[in-house]
Amino acid sequence: MSYDLLIRRVRLHRRQQPVDIAVKDGLFVKIAADLPSAEATRVVDADGRLVVPPFIDAHVHLDAVLTVGQPRYNSSGTLLEGIQIWSERKPDLTHEDVKRRALEEIRWEVAQGTLHIRSHVDVCDPNLTALRALLEVREEVRDICDLQLVAFPQDGILSFPGGRELMRKALELGCDLVGGIPHYEWTRDMGVEDVHYAFALAKEFNRDIDCHCDETDDPQSRFTEVMAADTIEQSWQGRVTASHCTAMHSYDNAYAFKLLRLLARAQVNVIANPFDNVVLQGRFDTYPKRRGITRVKELLASGVNVALGHDSIMDPWFPLGRGDMLAAAQLALFLCHMSGHEEIDAVLDLITTNAARALRIQDRYGIEEGKPADFLILDAPSAFEALRLLPARLYVFKGGREIARTTPGRSVVRRAGEKEGQEVTFHV
Incomplete structure (x- = not known):
């Protein structure tokens, strides 16, 4: 099966191992580990971030x-x-x-x-x-x-x-x-x-x-x-x-x-x-x-x-x-x-x-095969971190369609004598 969208390396709430999530025609069609990227029109790498229903x-x-x-x-x-x-x-x-x-x-x-x-x-x-x-x-x-x-x-x-x-x-x-x-x-x-x-x-x-x-x-x-x-x-x-x-x-x-x-x-x-x-x-x-x-x-x-x-x-x-x-x-x-x-x-x-x-x-509602592909990718790996940090909602999808995206802010800390490019860059 070919997919309209594939979200790679996802963390789901209360599930320890990362999975991939495949979407076709606005629905979740496959949730499993290591789905083939070549079969998807669009691939988004969650990189271990938490994916939750809206x-x-x-x-x-x-x-x-x-x-x-x-x-x-x-x-x-x-x-x-x-x-x-x-x-x-x-x-x-x-x-x-x-x-x-x-x-x-x-x-x-x-x-x-x-x-x-x-x-x-x-x-x-x-x-x-x-x-x-x-x-x-x-x-x-x-x-x-x-x-x-x-x-x-x-x-x-x-x-x-x-x-x-x-x-x-x-x-x-x-x-x-x-x-x-x-x-x-x-x-x-x-x-x-x-x-x-x-x-x-x-x-x-x-x-x-x-x-x-x-x-x-x-x-x-x-x-x-x-x-x-x-x-x-x-x-x-x-x-x-x-x-x-x-x-x-x-x-x-x-x-x-x-x-x-x-x-x-x-x-x-x-x-x-x-x-x-x-x-x-x-x-x-x-x-x-x-x-x-x-x-x-x-x-x-x-x-x-x-x-x-x-x-x-x-x-x-x-x-x-x-x-x-x-x-x-x-x-x-x-x-x-x-x-x-x-x-x-x-x-x-x-x-x-x-x-x-x-x-x-x-x-x-919910991240289950056969249900509408409504979900968020949070800039955090777990519910604990999400509630601690209130992170950016990196992507918001409804029916498999991206309807919102947020780029998280980043902070730069520079010590005395450090030049641009030598400082520590991170987001809180």
């Missing part, structure tokens, strides 16, 4: 990216002030504005190896301006990125006038998933109804669910259990995601033990967002200050599928960021005390295989 950003807000400082900055750093600033910015949204910013940020993510994105879109807008723009973006970027859109009621399904009708309209227009925000509703009873309504819509439209849930330091915020119970009662196992769940960081251990078991039984995915979680939570603490991120390590140990999102990128909630999911994974490693050698390997799963399971794309 990164996945399982939670981001493309409608809000790159709006930091508009109309003002978040001086308190709190979630609530961020929501208020966003409500001030929303009236100025235009179709072109949303598309321009979203396309720019998607290019950032693709260049850094993220080829699957799940974006929440604020639908608390009678005109659904952002949603209509992102529906167009979803189609325009299909050749470089797969985009899922979640109907997200930023101001509440019940607490926002016409919230129920706007959620329904968003799904009719083509949103992929049903969202929710029960902890932001005015009362606990309204929060419970927020979850119930999300499930009712999901059943009616046959959609998956991804709700912002318990994104607070309040240990009495307990809507994740409602989501898990509804998942079991509605037989929606594997199709439900609870995002953030930062209140879990503040629950007492007895309740957390019960909740972890319930989430595992319900097969509810949990998505943590390290950048926003650590910046927004703990703002009302003096000392000691809570880290805020959910119990990633304990959830994994309990059999719950956990993935990561970038969440905010230069917006009212998080003023920094550049869409690097490997950086998000590194931060999760720090915050969640996942520095054991095997734990570090598991951290890479949070932005690859675990996230694919949350997005329910396992059938077309």
